[in-house]
Amino acid sequence: MIAYPPEPWRIKMVEPIKATTREYREQAIRDAGWNPCLLRSEDVAIDLFTDSGTSAMSDRQWSALLRGDEAYAGARSFYVFEAAVRGFYGYEHVIPVHQGRGGENILSRCLIRPGTHIPGNMYFPSTRAHQELNGATFHDVIVDEAEDPQAALPFKGNVDLDKLRAVIAEFGADLIPYVSLAATVNMAGGQPISVANLTEVCELAHAHGIPVFLDTARAVENAWFVKQREPGWGDRSLAEILLALCAPTDGAVMSAKKDSLANIGGWIGLRDPVLAEQARGLVLLYEGLHTYGGMTGRDMEAIAAGIAESVDEAHMGARIAQLEYLGGRLDAEGVPIIHPIGGHCVCVDATAALPQIPRTRFAAQTLAAAVYVDAGIRGVERGGVSAGRDPVTGENRFPPLEFLRLAVPRRVYTRAHMDVVADSLIRVHRERDRITHGLEFAYEPDHLRFFQARFRPVSGSSIW
Structure with missing residues (x-):
């Protein structure tokens, strides 16, 4: 029998399932x-x-909902949310959005212009749609093994650095607004990227003046695989590995509906203050005020609690x-x-x-x-x-x-x-x-x- 540990939780509430023929x-x-x-x-x-958005929230998250500050501007709940993202993901500038694709829209509008090119470790439908709608062409630079269902590579989300170099050589750094990475890679079946490969990608991109942005929706799951599979990381905590995954990147887009165990919400994390101001300006147009971004205070409190639970x-x-x-x-x-x-x-x-x-x-x-x-x-x-x-x-x-x-x-x-x-x-x-x-x-x-x-x-x- 395949090992199956007991679930580390007790059930307090149930939802009936309808039987059908x-x-x-x-x-x-x-x-x-x-x-x-x-x-x-x-x-x-x-x-x-x-x-996405279908997780069961914990008693702590449900309790956090009652602490929600629903002030339109500068709600206390935003600062709780901001501190959680900064503490666990390491990005200084935290901009809330209603969910991940809201962040994809804002980032694409900030950085992409017609005729540009985006390399990444396999497309995701909504990410590529935003990139294409803003005039870019996506280029898949993932390792070949990611396209083989039976390949047993431990990190099938890794970037093939030679493929990335070829895209840069063909189009030039000026026409590559950023590299788009995912941890894990959804369209490859939830496959992780190693810390070593992600770091090498950032070093290569940064050498050409190209920023790197990470889809962190399932980065804690990615951290688990790093802990289990990547030499040198087995004794590190998930929280430490999560910070290490984010550290070399220039920013991230997050759907808090995944790892963070929330039913709605997300954020953009950035290091560049100028880009952050530009993004906040667009959030005002498309999402909501820069201190709620389409979420309620209740949502932000639940996400902050969920971030801590996720690791x-x-x-x-x-x-x-x-x-x-x-x-x-x-x-x-x-x-x-x-x-x-x-x-x-x-x-x-x-x-x-x-x-x-x-x-x-x-x-x-x-x-x-x-x-x-x-x-x-x-x-x-x-x-x-x-x-x-x-x-x-x-x-x-x-x-x-x-x-x-x-x-x-x-x-x-x-x-x-x-x-x-x-x-x-x-x-x-x-x-x-x-x-x-x-x-x-x-x-x-x-x-x-x-x-x-x-x-x-x-x-x-x-x-x-």
Whole structure:
């Protein structure tokens, strides 16, 4: 039996889950245009669509809500929030935003001009969308192993320094406003970047006068992998490693809905006071006053408490163990998953699971629909649908990885829930030959289409 430590918390409040029949779920997914994102949450038994904003807050966080100062300007809660970010992440200038993509929007508007180029360790849909909408082209400089589901590299989020040098040589530093790094890398399956590689990237970029900005949404999870896998870091605390990851960078964008265990909120952290003033000015236009940024005082108090809880090693150890348990069960039964298992999700390799479905018929989207019909489990496609269309050619992008992401919310589900998920994926995998055709677009929005797109089976009224 795969090791599974007891959860380091007790349950004080529960939310009922509605039982549904297969026939009910078949109609529900059909009504949702074969897009699990468009399902009503009450029709979902186990919701693994995202770990963003879906965590269970602690008693300390709920208590912190009552301390919220809702003053429009200069609320006490902002300074509590600011001190937590400074203390644990190390950035002097802390600018609140309503969530991570608010920060992506502000940073892109501050730094990008048309015709520029952004290198990074694999794209994320909303990050790249903001970069492209402001006129930049994204260049993937991640190591090749990140695109191989079976590669066992411990840090598949690392940057290939030769690829980065090639981008700088081709376009010149003046046309590269910044390097965009993620820790961990979502679209590679939650894979971490090492402290050594991140530091080398910053040294190379800074030698050319190029700043480096870090997506820290899951940087504590990244710190856990550093502690477990990177030589010289095993005796350091998660808090120390988190500071070390951020230290060489020029700033960060944070969705506090991930590591910080909050249901809403985020921040931009910066070192340059001039850039910080520019960002605050745009926050006033797009988010709210620079001391609340679209959040309530309650939100900021809950985030501050969540930041401190996020670096607790018992919490993070149990979280990663839960993912390893789920992934281990799938792996043992031959369900093809991305290796190593990531920090926030288990990812099923859809091209290997459904080889009969061509990329143009969206195997991961098809698999997501099948798993929902089977047991009411909601995951999300990461592949051709999420990648969108090339803004120049209009052609669909098909990244090397096409997978169903099962993102597990923090402190929400138990081992029994993980067993239900595993049993369903194993069952669908055993019956995979019944899935003979995929999906095509019935409606396709212009941006972040995986959220609102609607699909239809290529043949008939069902996918199996």
